[in-house]
Amino acid sequence: MPRETNASRRERAIEVCERLNRRYGPVECFLDHQNPFRLVISVLLSAQTTDAQVNKVTPELFRRWPTPYEMAGASVADVMDVIKSLGFYKTKAKHCVEAAKMIVADFDGEVPSTMRELQKLPGVGRKTANIVLNVGFGIVEGIAVDTHVNRIAHRLALSPKTHEKEPLKTEQDLLKILPHEYWESVNHQWISFGREICSARSPKCAECPLADLCPSCN
DNA sequence: ATCCCGAGGG
DNA sequence: CCCTCTGGAT
Incomplete structure (x- = not known):
């Protein structure tokens, strides 16, 4: 052949x-994508986990820490407690808080809209960046x-x-x-x-x- | 290459 | 029980 x-x-x-x-x-994207920040966090949480599992925890997560400013000040332990039903919850909790801190400190509170900058956020790799660019900003790079x-x-x-x-x-x-x-x-x-x-x-x-x-x- | 790590399905 | 689920960092 x-x-x-x-x-x-x-x-x-x-x-x-x-x-x-x-x-x-x-x-449509089933994950919470009211704004780019919630989208990044939701997609980050969805690694090796179903979207349904993520949607169970995000209401409480965003009720307690609605924007990067609040989440940057959250204790990792508290975030961990909220997302505990997800796989890799320890790593993901750390990534949520660190990503929020970086968004506040380096990007003036706004989620960056380039592939290069998005991938600087902890927990955000090529796949997650593609989703955020696409769903959050309407940019199709990959x-x-x-x-x-x-x-x-x-x-x-x-x-x-x-x-x-x-x-x-x-x-x-x-x-x-x-x-x-x-x-x-x-x-x-x-x-x-x-x-x-x-x-x-x-x-x-x-x-x-x-x-x-x-x-x-x- | 290996680790992270719980829920759900078969 | 074992495998898989919208991966990423070390």
Whole structure:
């Protein structure tokens, strides 16, 4: 079997986006995003945790520390207590307070709106920065590659296997083959698809709308 | 490469 | 029980 050409890989990637776009349409961000600050905190908290879990703690979190100014003065122990039901709660509590301090001290209380500055915030990496830029500021600079997007990209062989554990490289691969107009919808739509059908554990290949495009499907 | 770390599903 | 969930820092 000959190796797939870049051109056909691109065609397949675009077809994937088209079909998932028809299936899911514009999907909204479920996390609290009343303002960029609450969005950053919510996305930071959502690492390796479902959005539903995050939404359980954010009302109390933002009731007690509504803005970066209050949160910068919070004790890590108190924040920890509020978000204790989330995985990695110790690290996340520290990141919340430290990020709030940095927003106050270095950015005059406003969440920065560039990829470079966002990633200076503790707990904010490339994936979180992409979400904040996109949802919070309407800027589309990349594709947020989380566990779902990463898994789907590799099952569909849109990124080489050698990049399977390197989300940054997977993102670069997707950016290369997908026209910019598709970037924004990838995260939300692929996540919906990943949760509904292309799940990590037992993917429902029998009812998958992309089966004819997927090398992992028998 | 390894650690963080609880809830939920199968 | 074991695996996975909208990752990031060391």
